[in-house]
Amino acid sequence: MVFIESSIYKLPEEEGRKGEMRLTDRLLSWQGMERCDAASLREIYELLLGLGVDRLEMSPAVYAKLRGVIDEKRCLRPSFIADEEVSQLPGLRCVYADGNGNGNANGNGEQTGILYEIRVAEPQAIPWAKLNEKSAVRLTVPDHWFPERYAAVFAQMQSEAGGVELCPEDHNGFAGALAVEWLLAGGENIAVSFLGKGGFAPLETVVMALWLHGWREKFDPSLFTRLREVYQRATGEVVPAYRAVVGKGIFEVESGVHVDGILKNAACYEPFSPETVGASRSIRLGKHSGRANVRYALSARGISPRSGEEEALLASIQEQSRRLGRGLLDEEFERLLAGLNSEAEQCV
Amino acid sequence: MRLIDSTLRDGEQMAGLLFTAEEKLRLAVCLDQAGVYQIEAGIPAMGKEEKASIVKIKENCRQSKISTWNRMLERDIEHAIDCRPDSIHISAPVSDLHIFQKLRWDRRFVREQLKRCVSYAKERGYPVSVGFEDASRAEWEFMLSLARMLKPLEVEFIRYADTVGILTPSRAYQVIEGLRRESGMEVGIHAHGDLGMAVANSLMAVRAGAAYVDVTLFGIGERAGNCDMRDFVAAVQKMTAEKFGGTPTVEAILALEKHCEPMLRRAGIRV
Incomplete structure (x- = not known):
């Protein structure tokens, strides 16, 4: 050959x-x-x-x-x-x-x-x-x-x-x-x-x-x-979301191991950056998420977690994801967050 | 050449996708009945639900070997042992990018830690395979030195993981042939479809002597996915005269996909 x-x-x-x-x-x-x-x-x-x-x-x-x-x-x-x-x-x-x-x-x-x-x-x-x-x-x-x-x-x-x-x-x-x-x-x-x-x-x-x-x-x-x-x-044709290079879902990431790597250096788990092909990255939350996902999601909303809050939130995310049989949508995470905040306020 | 199905592990890592424990069990039993050589059933370190699911899969599968995917950490190996799998897969990041920037370790520590983890599992009687994560961006001599270290430890095989899907077919041939020849070990291929060539690269790897090929149903997985089981098997059947064990027929894979499709639909994934 x-x-x-x-x-x-x-x-x-x-x-x-x-x-x-x-x-x-x-x-x-x-x-x-x-x-x-x-x-x-x-x-x-x-x-x-x-x-x-x-x-x-x-x-x-x-x-x-x-x-x-x-x-x-x-x-x-x-x-x-x-x-x-x-x-x-x-x-x-x-x-x-x-x-x-x-x-x-x-x-x-x-x-x-x-x-x-x-x-x-x-x-x-x-x-x-x-x-x-x-x-x-x-x-x-x-x-x-x-x-x-x-x-x-x-x-x-x-x-x-x-x-x-x-x-x-x-x-x-x-x-x-x-x-x-x-x-x-x-x-x-x-x-x-x-x-x-x-x-x-x-x-x-x-x-x-x-x-x-x-x-x-x-x-x-x-x-x-x-x-x-x-x-x-x-x-009128919809290009499959996971089509190589042009699929709109290829830069969505949920796995905790991958998110941790991406936040340290995105090249760890991306062959080229989303920007290279005019796209953007989306970090999702679900059963496979880790603390890095939670930290990112909170930081993106300007929230600094209190001690132990990350772990509690992660457990809630994973539990809800299992119940739904899929990853969480943004609005579902917002509701989860609001629910936890409300519980915390009642405790205070 | 034997197929390793990673639908329940790497496939399920596709963002938004989730299989319930019952669905995982049902898919695993179908994969087992279809004659898939090995099922990568999950990641025990994810928690007690995942471990319970793997145990159930192990109890209910008759033909397929059940393996688990684990990070290079002793505590992860302990979780794996709790599941009593047929074999334990340990993933070792081998590119400097992953070693220095993701793990924040150095090469020497990777080498020592890998040896510790393999020995830990072997001493407890488990067959072990090792995945070279991000192998396609790793320095060749370092990767080879790890392979040579693993041979006397009686590791079953090395999985060459094209983690970000950048291999091209001729390169896939070169690296698999080179790794096999220079390490004297059996080698498997784990390809991703970022350049649309996961099946092509896997096929070339087999031509270069790869003994194991990782696949998923519908090619699901991170980003643009993994090597599609049906496409790969169809290509093997169409293009080579060779007969392989541990490989279901295209018809059997179509039946498997019917089981999997509703779960993808629920997560909004069109196939």
Whole structure:
């Protein structure tokens, strides 16, 4: 197997991988986006570019709504496929054009601004000889190449067709892994899709994997939370709360051990800070809470606990959490606090 | 390769989620009947309710080994022994970040304390496994020195915990293969899904020789969760010709998930 040349003993951010790469996002070509309003599509378009996406692929319907307000050179749209091209290029799935040339011949008679998408099911079907004939090629591959076959294929692609754009399809949940492996192995071009829409590698996990591996300047991941919100509003779809990187619940923490660690140094239990992806942390109370949770909750309300109060409050929280069969909501904690204060006043 | 289910421990640590003692018992019995090799039943140091729940689980499971998760403290090991589990798991933070900033200890103290805790449990007749917490951010030589210290103590296996989910597949292969080869010990993988790669990393760990894989139902757990049992088993079945013991079928896991789903719904968790 071929593995990335990096020390396994260092923190990922110390590796400093900052090579050139081009990232294409396919969200706006997913048919689910066609029903969205133009203002939301424009906002999504701007957020994707702001995040560090280089090119956006879009369907004709989405393009029609955005035409005139977007940078044509950064858009990739399906173009005409000639019958002879289909017969000459096995696996040819689509031809795209961008605003750089729209398929026109340049002075040397070569077409510019054209991307040929070739879909292959098995490594042996890759038309190696044809890859370098075209000005730009996207190779769309299934994720069942993971885990056994991808490394050898990627190595061959590096040596024989390094400029190819890889687009892993997500049939088994491994497209993100393939995309990250491709880039860490030196691949320069990748096609992904926010939330994996359309069945591709998720933009958000690929970007954060790269960010952790040192590509800090290229990306602004702080826009991810805003992008999720706009996407939800535009499509009516709710993104699962525990979805990697963009789920609104991923920075909620209840476990006492974790809260204790986070309050000492948040990096103990977070791969990146909530602020890095434009989110915020929430410390919750429940059965798994410890004294650190209680201290935090009281301090956030400007309360200094008296001796023994923390322990009593923690016991009450855990008891109520068991009774409810879930963690406590903020208002339930407030009521618990008010009840305890009232008891204390009566004792006085 | 054997599955260790951590739904009742790491899974339940998902913020807002709680299983009652009856629910834990019911889930454990289902996991046992489905043929899961080991069930991590809880954290005894959490208190008497948790300990009573673990005891009940131990009494009612026939096939699966019942283990408990414990901090590297003698008093936690004592709580574990009260539950009479089949094996005791001791978690040892191994990255400098965790050692210096969370525990406020130093490496030497970690080494001595780990040895004390393992010996304490072993002397009382319990099989022990050790989890290297935050292993993916640890200094390699230090982690390896701990593994080499544990081998003569007859620790069953080392769990490599990617605590904050930053592993990538090729790195997962490297570290598991390296740890196995250089320590001479059996190694397990505990993956988190912060980069959406918990299943991919676990699969690569198995290819590198991991003998144990931690999973949870629906992949529930801290932040973006753990390695999803059904996705992992489906991937293993689909992508490799190998047959593994201690691994339920996808159909059996679907039935398990039906038991678990109402408890997640109650906590407002959509799966």
